[in-house]
Amino acid sequence: MSTKTKQKKIGDYVKTTENSMKRGREKDGDDSESKKPKSGQVDLSSINFGCDKKNSKDKPWTMKIVSWNVAGMRAWLKKDVIGYLKKEDPDIFCLQEIKCTEKQMPEEAKLSGYKIYINPGEKAGYSGVALFSKTKPIRVRMGKEIKELDDNEGRVIEAEYEQFFLVSTYIPNAGQGLKTLPKRMKWDEKFRNYLKELDEKKPVILTGDLNVAHQEIDIANPKTNTKSAGFTKEERDNMTLLLEQGFVDTFRTLYPEKTGAYTYWTYFSNARARNVGWRLDYFLLSERFMENVCDCVIRSEILGSDHCPIVFYINI
């Protein structure tokens, strides 16, 4: 099976404007406050939190979704991430690997203005996902409520909105020495089937840490990592199957040639400073929904985890 998948090109979906600085919403003008860079976090004033691009129907973005694997929410909160989130101001944000229960979650994390949904999983301090949404979804399912998945590890939250399903996930890691690759393969299959059914009802926005770098362009060292968790042929092929089933890797479709675009860097050996990374975090979209997409951005400057946030702009 080939790991290459034909993805459509930019022009098929997105109308690239002349960096017009026009935004779907006028939210980012007030950089009068907090000029001072805070502890650990980068200076946020240089970041454009809006989106200059329009969708294929020349419409600006109306909704922003953020996904971030936080690698332990309690430690993450000590790194000035709330200031970033407030500036980013997404309509929905999805966190993976929170490694805590609702009870253990510090109050400062419970940002006002959001409905909060938490799927902590059973094992203490392991995995866990959360979803924050400004508007209340029609329905939210998570964990064992999604019977097809039987998720007891805090890996999935599904939120149904008027026009789409949003699925946030943290896909199982294949483990050191690939010792949990079989578990991963089983998960991938049932998750693929679950998404297929969901997609038949409404378009799906799938986001989160898919724990796979799909192509060689998605990893700094493809040659030396073919036996590493997250870049085995098995995992890459499973992602290909997902795409062939009617999902689109939005970032790669918008930026097919973009190298050095990663969302994860190991803490070892100063990998992030050297940009020795992996693209493991995605926005995958039901193909028929792609015409609405404005942009997909990797916020590689934002610190707080070994993953960085990714941002998705869409016109709904």
Added chain:
Amino acid sequence: MSTKTKQKKIGDYVKTTENSMKRGREKDGDDSESKKPKSGQVDLSSINFGCDKKNSKDKPWTMKIVSWNVAGMRAWLKKDVIGYLKKEDPDIFCLQEIKCTEKQMPEEAKLSGYKIYINPGEKAGYSGVALFSKTKPIRVRMGKEIKELDDNEGRVIEAEYEQFFLVSTYIPNAGQGLKTLPKRMKWDEKFRNYLKELDEKKPVILTGDLNVAHQEIDIANPKTNTKSAGFTKEERDNMTLLLEQGFVDTFRTLYPEKTGAYTYWTYFSNARARNVGWRLDYFLLSERFMENVCDCVIRSEILGSDHCPIVFYINI
């Protein structure tokens, strides 16, 4: 059984001089270096590392021994303790709860000029004692070499010198909810018998963390701790038995009325700053050897562990 024991008084053993500033050795004059207080450690320049007192025969100290429960040697080493030890410059120093093997011990800890003996115990990261001696002892026994004790937890090092045995120990903690009090009771008995036999051969200097505050004066909150590990009647009675067997609590004998003299403060609730402590670390001496003692000092200013070092000055 009473927990009170008749200990002789100061004048019986030690001749208190008029703070003569004469020292047994002239070692502490050079405070020209390192005036700057280093990270985490207190300013050492105000400490008198010598001893102004003389023994009962009007002789100054000729030997200094230090004991310190370091509560994890590797973390302890990060707190500028080597600078203190070099200034203190003991002839022998005994460390308890090193929580590492010889292999794991950082090189910086292996101070030149000392013979080093390590009894790490079997369980990784648990317990473990070490002894550093400028002069090579006649014989050193530790762990299972001391058959009477059958110590596989790194609790004892015995060093034989010409005129005495030095025993450094870390007595088992009775545990939360006193769940290891039975183990402790058994240890106390066999340890007492071991010391009795040793004492028949030569005078014994016993030092270390005895994990008991003997009397009410030895603990900040005697009333609320009668069921706490380290202040149960059982543990206190066992210490009394040891004293009745011919050992002397040197500090308490020298300073029978001294309140607020502690060697341990829990890390909880800022106990050390409030001096809510326990005296758990001792120099116990064979009664017939007491005439040689010059002083016993608690270095409560010295940071690096939840215990502080204690210092023993003797004329040998």
Added chain:
DNA sequence: CATGTTAAG
């Protein structure tokens, strides 16, 4: 290398 356990103190 970092996070959150756990056992122990």
Added chain:
DNA sequence: CTTAGCATG
């Protein structure tokens, strides 16, 4: 509260 171990990433 702190140490050091461990499992996991």
